[in-house]
Amino acid sequence: MSQLHESLHSEMQNQSGAAVLDVQGLTKRYSGGVFKRNPIEALRGVDLKAGLGEVFGILGPNGAGKTTLIKVLLGVVKPTSGSAHLFGQSVGSVEARRRVGYLPESLRIDRHHTARSALAYYGRLSGMTSVAIAKRTEELLDLVGLSGRDREPVSRFSKGMYQRLGLAQALMHDPDLLILDEPTDGLDPVGRNGVRRVIETLREQGKTIFLNSHILQEVELVCTRVAILARGKIRGVGTVDELTQHLSSETYRINLESAEQFDRADNLQSIAQQIGIDHDSLLCRKRAEGIFELHASLSERSQLDSLVDCLRESKNSIQHLEKQRPSLEDLFMKLVEDHGDRAE
Amino acid sequence: MTPYFSVIVDSFRAAFASRVLWIAFIAIWLLLAALAPVGFRLEYTTDFRAGDFYNGTRLKAMLAKGTVDPAAAEQPIGRLAAVLPDELSRQLKRVGEGDEVRIYLRVFADALNECLDDESWYSQEAWEDTLQFRELRELEALAEPIEPTLRRRRARLRIEAALPGVFEARSSQSVRLTYGGVDFPASFSTDRTQFLTLVNQYVLPVIIQWLMGFVLVFLGVLVTASMIPEMLQPGSLHLLLSKPVSRSLLLLSKFAGGCTFVSLCVTQLVVGLFLIAWLRLDIWNVRLLLCIPVSVFLFSVFYSVSTLAGLIWRSSILSIGVTCIFGSICLVVGVIGGLFDSLVTRPASIKHLEMVGETMIGSTRGGGLVYWDQDSRAWNEIFESNPLGADRVLPPVAVNENQLITARVRGGRFNPFGSGASDLLVMSRENGWDGEPSMRLPVSTTGLQLSGDRVVALSGSELASVSLDQVLDAVGSVTSPGTQVDRQDGASDRGSAKTGWMEKLSTMMGGATEGFESVLPKGISLDPPASLYMDSEGKFLIVYTRGRLLRFEPDQGSDRLWRQVSVRATEGEVSSRSWIAVSGKLLLLAREEMPLEIYDVVTLELIASCVLPDSISPVFVEGIFDGAGFLLGTSDGLLRRVTRQHARGELSEPLGSSEVECVCVDAAKKIAYVVHHVDQVDVINLNSFELIERQTPQLSGWRLVEKYLISPARFVTPQTGELGETIEAIVSGKSAMTVLDGPSAGEVIRYKLFRPIVSCTCFTIVVLVSSCLYFSRRDF
Numbered sequence A: 001m002s003q004l005h006e007s008l009h010s011e012m013q014n015q016s017g018a019a020v021l022d023v024q025g026l027t028k029r030y031s032g033g034v035f036k037r038n039p040i041e042a043l044r045g046v047d048l049k050a051g052l053g054e055v056f057g058i059l060g061p062n063g064a065g066k067t068t069l070i071k072v073l074l075g076v077v078k079p080t081s082g083s084a085h086l087f088g089q090s091v092g093s094v095e096a097r098r099r100v101g102y103l104p105e106s107l108r109i110d111r112h113h114t115a116r117s118a119l120a121y122y123g124r125l126s127g128m129t130s131v132a133i134a135k136r137t138e139e140l141l142d143l144v145g146l147s148g149r150d151r152e153p154v155s156r157f158s159k160g161m162y163q164r165l166g167l168a169q170a171l172m173h174d175p176d177l178l179i180l181d182e183p184t185d186g187l188d189p190v191g192r193n194g195v196r197r198v199i200e201t202l203r204e205q206g207k208t209i210f211l212n213s214h215i216l217q218e219v220e221l222v223c224t225r226v227a228i229l230a231r232g233k234i235r236g237v238g239t240v241d242e243l244t245q246h247l248s249s250e251t252y253r254i255n256l257e258s259a260e261q262f263d264r265a266d267n268l269q270s271i272a273q274q275i276g277i278d279h280d281s282l283l284c285r286k287r288a289e290g291i292f293e294l295h296a297s298l299s300e301r302s303q304l305d306s307l308v309d310c311l312r313e314s315k316n317s318i319q320h321l322e323k324q325r326p327s328l329e330d331l332f333m334k335l336v337e338d339h340g341d342r343a344e
Numbered sequence B: 001m002t003p004y005f006s007v008i009v010d011s012f013r014a015a016f017a018s019r020v021l022w023i024a025f026i027a028i029w030l031l032l033a034a035l036a037p038v039g040f041r042l043e044y045t046t047d048f049r050a051g052d053f054y055n056g057t058r059l060k061a062m063l064a065k066g067t068v069d070p071a072a073a074e075q076p077i078g079r080l081a082a083v084l085p086d087e088l089s090r091q092l093k094r095v096g097e098g099d100e101v102r103i104y105l106r107v108f109a110d111a112l113n114e115c116l117d118d119e120s121w122y123s124q125e126a127w128e129d130t131l132q133f134r135e136l137r138e139l140e141a142l143a144e145p146i147e148p149t150l151r152r153r154r155a156r157l158r159i160e161a162a163l164p165g166v167f168e169a170r171s172s173q174s175v176r177l178t179y180g181g182v183d184f185p186a187s188f189s190t191d192r193t194q195f196l197t198l199v200n201q202y203v204l205p206v207i208i209q210w211l212m213g214f215v216l217v218f219l220g221v222l223v224t225a226s227m228i229p230e231m232l233q234p235g236s237l238h239l240l241l242s243k244p245v246s247r248s249l250l251l252l253s254k255f256a257g258g259c260t261f262v263s264l265c266v267t268q269l270v271v272g273l274f275l276i277a278w279l280r281l282d283i284w285n286v287r288l289l290l291c292i293p294v295s296v297f298l299f300s301v302f303y304s305v306s307t308l309a310g311l312i313w314r315s316s317i318l319s320i321g322v323t324c325i326f327g328s329i330c331l332v333v334g335v336i337g338g339l340f341d342s343l344v345t346r347p348a349s350i351k352h353l354e355m356v357g358e359t360m361i362g363s364t365r366g367g368g369l370v371y372w373d374q375d376s377r378a379w380n381e382i383f384e385s386n387p388l389g390a391d392r393v394l395p396p397v398a399v400n401e402n403q404l405i406t407a408r409v410r411g412g413r414f415n416p417f418g419s420g421a422s423d424l425l426v427m428s429r430e431n432g433w434d435g436e437p438s439m440r441l442p443v444s445t446t447g448l449q450l451s452g453d454r455v456v457a458l459s460g461s462e463l464a465s466v467s468l469d470q471v472l473d474a475v476g477s478v479t480s481p482g483t484q485v486d487r488q489d490g491a492s493d494r495g496s497a498k499t500g501w502m503e504k505l506s507t508m509m510g511g512a513t514e515g516f517e518s519v520l521p522k523g524i525s526l527d528p529p530a531s532l533y534m535d536s537e538g539k540f541l542i543v544y545t546r547g548r549l550l551r552f553e554p555d556q557g558s559d560r561l562w563r564q565v566s567v568r569a570t571e572g573e574v575s576s577r578s579w580i581a582v583s584g585k586l587l588l589l590a591r592e593e594m595p596l597e598i599y600d601v602v603t604l605e606l607i608a609s610c611v612l613p614d615s616i617s618p619v620f621v622e623g624i625f626d627g628a629g630f631l632l633g634t635s636d637g638l639l640r641r642v643t644r645q646h647a648r649g650e651l652s653e654p655l656g657s658s659e660v661e662c663v664c665v666d667a668a669k670k671i672a673y674v675v676h677h678v679d680q681v682d683v684i685n686l687n688s689f690e691l692i693e694r695q696t697p698q699l700s701g702w703r704l705v706e707k708y709l710i711s712p713a714r715f716v717t718p719q720t721g722e723l724g725e726t727i728e729a730i731v732s733g734k735s736a737m738t739v740l741d742g743p744s745a746g747e748v749i750r751y752k753l754f755r756p757i758v759s760c761t762c763f764t765i766v767v768l769v770s771s772c773l774y775f776s777r778r779d780f
Helices: A002-012 A066-074 A094-098 A115-125 A130-144 A159-171 A189-204 A216-222 A240-245 A265-275 A301-313 A328-342 B003-016 B019-035 B056-068 B076-082 B086-096 B105-117 B134-141 B148-162 B192-224 B227-231 B234-241 B247-279 B286-313 B316-348 B468-473 B488-493 B501-508 B701-716 B723-732 B755-777
Strands: A019-030 A040-051 A055-059 A081-086 A100-103 A177-181 A208-212 A225-230 A233-238 A250-257 A282-288 A291-298 A317-324 B038-044 B173-179 B182-188 B350-356 B359-364 B369-373 B378-383 B403-406 B423-428 B435-440 B445-451 B454-459 B462-467 B531-534 B541-545 B548-554 B562-569 B578-583 B586-591 B596-600 B606-610 B618-623 B630-634 B639-645 B648-651 B660-666 B671-676 B680-685 B691-695 B736-740 B746-750
Touching (some): A019 A066, A019 A208, A040 A081, A040 A208, A040 A225, A055 A216, A066 A081, A066 A177, A066 B234, A081 A094, A094 A100, A100 A159, A115 A159, A130 A159, A130 A189, A159 A177, A189 A208, A189 A216, A216 A328, A225 A240, A233 A240, A233 A328, A240 A328, A250 A301, A291 A301, A301 A317, B003 B247, B019 B192, B019 B247, B038 B148, B056 B076, B056 B105, B086 B105, B134 B148, B173 B192, B192 B286, B192 B316, B192 B723, B227 B234, B227 B247, B227 B316, B247 B286, B247 B755, B286 B723, B286 B755, B350 B403, B350 B660, B403 B445, B423 B468, B435 B468, B445 B531, B454 B468, B462 B468, B531 B578, B586 B618, B586 B630, B596 B639, B596 B648, B606 B639, B618 B660, B630 B660
Parallel strands (some): B606 B648
Antiparallel strands (some): A019 A081, A225 A233, A250 A291, A250 A317, A282 A291, B038 B173, B173 B182, B350 B359, B359 B369, B369 B378, B423 B435, B531 B541, B541 B548, B548 B562, B578 B586, B586 B596, B596 B606, B618 B630, B630 B639, B639 B648, B660 B671, B680 B691
């Protein structure tokens, strides 16, 4: 896997466009305090760059440090070491935040607000004038589909309406960088589609979007580049294609008929030994009586030949053989699991 | 609109969305609606109340005499006694026969009130010899028939004339409160000025202090405690912190916004009270509106603590808890400080200083008597000050370089007009200022003066004198160890064959006792509030009572009787407290709520006047020396010089130290001893008004604790309780209030105007800066 890491990290140096977001050697250690637990190292030397007009996705398992990274970018927490800049301004400065819009994961808007008054409030906090607020409010209410509900108290809003209002407030002052933390969380498919369309529209307008999402499909669909973060370190950065093409193994799906209990562990282990691969590289699922689906991760073409020979020698009938394209999820799981093995 | 202003405005919106706010609004509106019907009307003071009697013992004795003495039957007291209810008459008869009978003053009041409607007791001939003041003379001159109210007023004045020295001087008009047009049962025997003082200095501050200082602050803390913890919720805080705003200013804006809740309530309440006072009581007091910022400021002190606790623990419950603990600490420190004030500092305060030769002798507020020991640089006690005691020491009077006279009245503070008589005490330097009993003083003596070679005692509304030689000769003749104790009502003499009932009644009336002889002409009494100045050489006496200045001089051919030589009626309320002093040929009359007036001491003609600032009132006056002016102690604790510049008096800038307690002037040496800060003494040159020396006494153990422990604790702890005094000072526009301490003396309690503001401001700033630092530097 070291080869993979090296190649992925080399991609970081080839990012295109002016750096809207520039993070270098960023570490964040939460001190334990006198009566608290041991210090936690949430970020360990993170390097990232995102250019103008990019939709940059950040992926990682729970506890990977994604939220900490976003908090550092917003100036909510201060880095322990390293540097982070937005638009050339150090994060934490008022100037750096002036061009940033943010949609938090669990948005809270005071219950006394209506959609309109909330937008006005957050617009003023962003330094907007009353005239600009009035104009922008109408546009955004239309954009997020809250035009008819703009004078209702937000306490009556559904989760989806709440999330759309949050997106509107993030866009209120027409920011150049939009940081979205789980923007489709809690939305139905229609809502998710709507958010995706908004993101695409913004991308077309040249806005930079920093997207944190657990939904890999969504990231795959909208992000121009993706970074994978695990245990406080960046494990890979690039486009989805760039990342997946670096996977060293290829996956094959083989449908076969077998009179025996093919999916027995000792059987699979025996096959793996015969062709010289790790037994974890073979995954078998029983589809019906006597019908099995075998997934094999193979690094060399000769191993496929050996596998086919082995199957046929064992009187198994191969019905279908297909080479599968590696998905972002494969890459994600691979990187995360790989790192997990090494985790202290 | 700046981002921070929008946070404040948002807090207003949040407050208006709060149900608690509307509940508080409704409660305030209901309170104001309940107060709105309160009104008043002025009426003549007619009915007697128990509080109108200055000297109940004298009243009892006079009416008893009228009941039992056949010679008094056709005198006013006899005619009045004749129409009293039977039960009261029987009791008075027993009094006249020497029995100890307790009669409540309200019984007298009820009986005399019955006399107001039926004037069968009145006889022009009988009242001819009584002293009739201008108002009574004017009413007597009215042609019949006169209005029933005026008739009752006239009857009251006739009764007062028949019983001189019994009644407090009351305003001719009373304020009667009404509610929705219906009269309250009782009326205030005060004039409009005093009514204004009452409302402005007591009623409104108390309402505001309790409602705002306690209810609204507590309610406000409960309601606003959740604001900071709610702001710190991740979805809310991260969104706010992502905006281009400063964290510190954001927090301060939230803090200011939190104060909106209380400001909305306070504004309605104060404006409502202001309108009621204006429209219903005809009191235009714009200062009342200043209570709005002060009350919000008071709340901000507590809210700053709530904010810091909310930041640290992010819990509304903990914020409320910590704020309550903080409030309790403030309360405890305030109470302990108050206890030290009343039990340690106040009793040690010197309220009167007298120079006996080179030795300073002071009487304290704790009923003690002390002398200054130059060697140990400390006040040594002659009589111990007792903060909880009811004893009273008459201000000592130096009779020569080595001796002074005074008296110790047991239970005197609460029984100032008591029927008991105390012994005059003579104290000498040679026997270590140990008091030696001399003659018995007239009943209820409240002050002593030396006039030439005679000692003059002010007893009740009488003046009685005895020769100094007699006093000194009598030393040692009274050997009983209990001589310093009141002989209650002559009880020890009860049954004595030598003591006749008439002598006893005379004693009860404040008449002469054991050699003391009344000196005022017949019909003249010092009805309180009165003040007097007695020439040390015994050449003249000036008295101010019932709105009149009177000058007396020794009667030719008599060494004891005085005759009235001039009189001057003054403008203003007769029930105002007054002080007089003489400097050369000038007489200064200082009265509450009135300008200072300078008169010619011989002719009593008004020469000059000087208006005092509204916020201060006189506390004492002393003449300096021949025509050099006067020293005026004022309610703000400062000492000023009053001089005459042609037709107007001039008030100097404050002289020397603050917190002045009293002054003793040595005219011969042209120096003044100014007691300040409890018991420190500044010796001042009266020519240059420069400080000659300062005597700072060694402190006792408790005083040291007060100085080095309690005072620092009070300095560090915000004095939120004392902000109530700030409100009182603002509403009343005064720097102090006067609490009566005896029949003629008043203790001035200065409002702590700036100390609580400074301590609360410093505390709030420190807490807010700490909160800002915490909020700015902490990761969330």
